[in-house]
Amino acid sequence: MRAGFGRLTILMAVAVWGLLTGTAKSQTNPTAVASTVEALREHDYAAALRMSETLTSANPRDPQAWSLKGLALMNLGRRQPALQAFYQALAIEPNYIAALEAAAQLEYDAEIGRAHV
Numbered sequence: 460m461r462a463g464f465g466r467l468t469i470l471m472a473v474a475v476w477g478l479l480t481g482t483a484k485s486q487t488n489p490t491a492v493a494s495t496v497e498a499l500r501e502h503d504y505a506a507a508l509r510m511s512e513t514l515t516s517a518n519p520r521d522p523q524a525w526s527l528k529g530l531a532l533m534n535l536g537r538r539q540p541a542l543q544a545f546y547q548a549l550a551i552e553p554n555y556i557a558a559l560e561a562a563a564q565l566e567y568d569a570e571i572g573r574a575h576v
Contacts, residue, residue, distance in 0.1 A: 504534040
């Protein structure tokens with residue numbers, strides 16, 4: 460199993476927890492956010508990416524939308540664009556836990572990969 464793979468479940472749980480507790484300060488349509496989260500839970504990452512792109516286009520100042528996009532990209536194996544999405548979320552809200560955790564995990568995985576080369 461690849462390093463960090465088990466962390467994806469934890470990161471998704473953090474994102475969902477933020478959604479459920481309202482700590483994400485989402486300004487986006489809650490139904491659209493819930494549909495995106497459901498696509499992530501169902502491992503339909505391509506659909507989650509499409510939905511999250513709609514979310515970020517509709518409200519580019521919503522860190523939750525950017526984090527959901529990052530989770531979809533990360534699960535599709537698109538690490539660099541995922542990291543950029545998480546950085547965008549952090550530019551909006553520097554203490555947004557889901558984006559902090561995910562960005563740290565991606566950076567850690569990149570360092571591990573460089574160490575094994």
